[in-house]
Amino acid sequence: MRTLCASTLIGEFFVIGFAGLVAMKDPDLSMTTVWTVCGAAMVLSLLLCGVITRPGGLQLGWALQIALVVSGFVVPLMFFMGAVFAALWWASIHYGRKIDEAKARFAAAQGEAAGGAS
Numbered sequence: 001m002r003t004l005c006a007s008t009l010i011g012e013f014f015v016i017g018f019a020g021l022v023a024m025k026d027p028d029l030s031m032t033t034v035w036t037v038c039g040a041a042m043v044l045s046l047l048l049c050g051v052i053t054r055p056g057g058l059q060l061g062w063a064l065q066i067a068l069v070v071s072g073f074v075v076p077l078m079f080f081m082g083a084v085f086a087a088l089w090w091a092s093i094h095y096g097r098k099i100d101e102a103k104a105r106f107a108a109a110q111g112e113a114a115g116g117a118s
Helices: 002-023 031-051 057-073 077-117
Strands: none
Touching: 002 031, 002 057, 002 077, 031 057, 057 077
16 A cells, blocks of 8 residues: 555655646745745655555645645645545555455465465
8 A cells, every 4th residue: 555655645746746836836925935835745745655554644745736726716726636645545445455354364375385385
């Protein structure tokens, strides 16, 4: 699960950066505000890569997904991109858990086969 979730978060890192570039064109927003918010979100996405498997890691990831969707009020395309990444986040968690379970079953079967062969 960790690999899939981290891949999604790295993709979000770049999308957030590009959204910041688009948001800079809004005359109502200062460059400082845009890059403070985008920078914080980009750093969060990178830090989350390391804490996905810790308690609260997945919940922080969901909070980032919600923030991406809400950022659509500033950059309208982010409604779509946020929804896409929220779906990817769900799929990363869902299928990542299935992969982890399959790996555990395989490792247990290998352990039994090695134990029976001795």
